Amino acid sequence: MTEQTSGDVLIVGAGPTGLTLAIDLARRGVPCHVVEAAGQRAENPRCNTTSARSMEIFRRLGLADDIRRAGLPSYYPTSIQYRTTMLGEEIFRIDLPSARDVLAGVGKENWPTPEPQHRISQLFLEPLLEQHARGLPGVTLERGTRLVELTQHDDHVEAVVESAGERRTLRCAYVVGCDGAHSAVRRQLGIRYEGVDAIQKFVSTHARHSGIGARPARD
Numbered sequence: 591m592t593e594q595t596s597g598d599v600l601i602v603g604a605g606p607t608g609l610t611l612a613i614d615l616a617r618r619g620v621p622c623h624v625v626e627a628a629g630q631r632a633e634n635p636r637c638n639t640t641s642a643r644s645m646e647i648f649r650r651l652g653l654a655d656d657i658r659r660a661g662l663p664s665y666y667p668t669s670i671q672y673r674t675t676m677l678g679e680e681i682f683r684i685d686l687p688s689a690r691d692v693l694a695g696v697g698k699e700n701w702p703t704p705e706p707q708h709r710i711s712q713l714f715l716e717p718l719l720e721q722h723a724r725g726l727p728g729v730t731l732e733r734g735t736r737l738v739e740l741t742q743h744d745d746h747v748e749a750v751v752e753s754a755g756e757r758r759t760l761r762c763a764y765v766v767g768c769d770g771a772h773s774a775v776r777r778q779l780g781i782r783y784e785g786v787d788a789i790q791k792f793v794s795t796h797a798r799h800s801g802i803g804a805r806p807a808r809d
């Protein structure tokens with residue numbers, strides 16, 4: 591097995607957390623190496639609403655406007671409607687502004703933040719963060735590389751990673767686990783999940799249809 595020095599910080603996972611951390615560290619001049627198990631991005635949508643606090647962090651990193659322009663077309667109101675069917679009786683609605691309105695300052699007086707929450711699917715957010723991270727000096731990002739094992743030493747960490755069936759050891763000062771709910775880093779550290787692991791169960795269906803959004807989106 592080969593051993594490789596991997597900069598100051600090894601970030602495990604290139605989801606929104608790992609990518610945002612990589613961008614933040616790079617901007618502070620801290621080199622980092624991101625390993626991501628998946629060779630390709632997932633195709634199923636997950637996060638849809640990015641909170642105001644996350645948008646504030648993206649603002650600090652200079653990314654908020656780009657993120658606000660990505661995802662839904664800028665003129666789309668991001669209101670939520672609860673209906674009996676797609677075009678049936680409306681039971682309740684939460685009216686929210688379009689990205690264009692937010693950028694123009696509409697409704698600012700009602701939000702105690704310069705960056706209200708934003709509707710962008712994780713499908714659009716992640717590539718934008720990844721593209722930005724890849725363009726920064728000091729960031730190395732490897733897809734198709736999975737963390738297998740960690741060993742803590744007094745002044746460094748050794749991480750065994752696997753890509754295309756080949757294992758190698760990365761030596762780094764710090765490892766940060768950004769590897770999601772089933773985190774291998776968490777398990778390696780012996781940190782157990784506490785509390786109720788499933789407070790609700792739901793099924794999410796991803797459907798594609800050329801005209802499905804047009805009619806309800808009109809209002």
Ligand SMILES: Cc1cc2nc3c(=O)[nH]c(=O)nc-3n(C[C@H](O)[C@H](O)[C@H](O)COP(=O)(O)OP(=O)(O)OC[C@H]3O[C@@H](n4cnc5c(N)ncnc54)[C@H](O)[C@@H]3O)c2cc1C
Pocket residue numbers: 602603604605606607608625626627628635636637638639640641712735736737738768769770771772773774775794
């Ligand atoms: C249907 C659905 C809807 C959601 N809606 C919202 C929402 O509206 N708003 C919201 O804020 N959140 C929402 N979430 C939650 C949101 O998706 C997660 O909070 C978010 O993905 C967490 O980001 P993360 O970067 O911490 O982890 P993840 O996105 O899980 O990324 C972890 C990454 O680590 C990689 N990885 C895992 N193990 C290893 C390993 N051993 N080595 C290397 N890489 C590894 C994975 O491949 C993955 O890319 C939703 C989730 C689902 C499923």
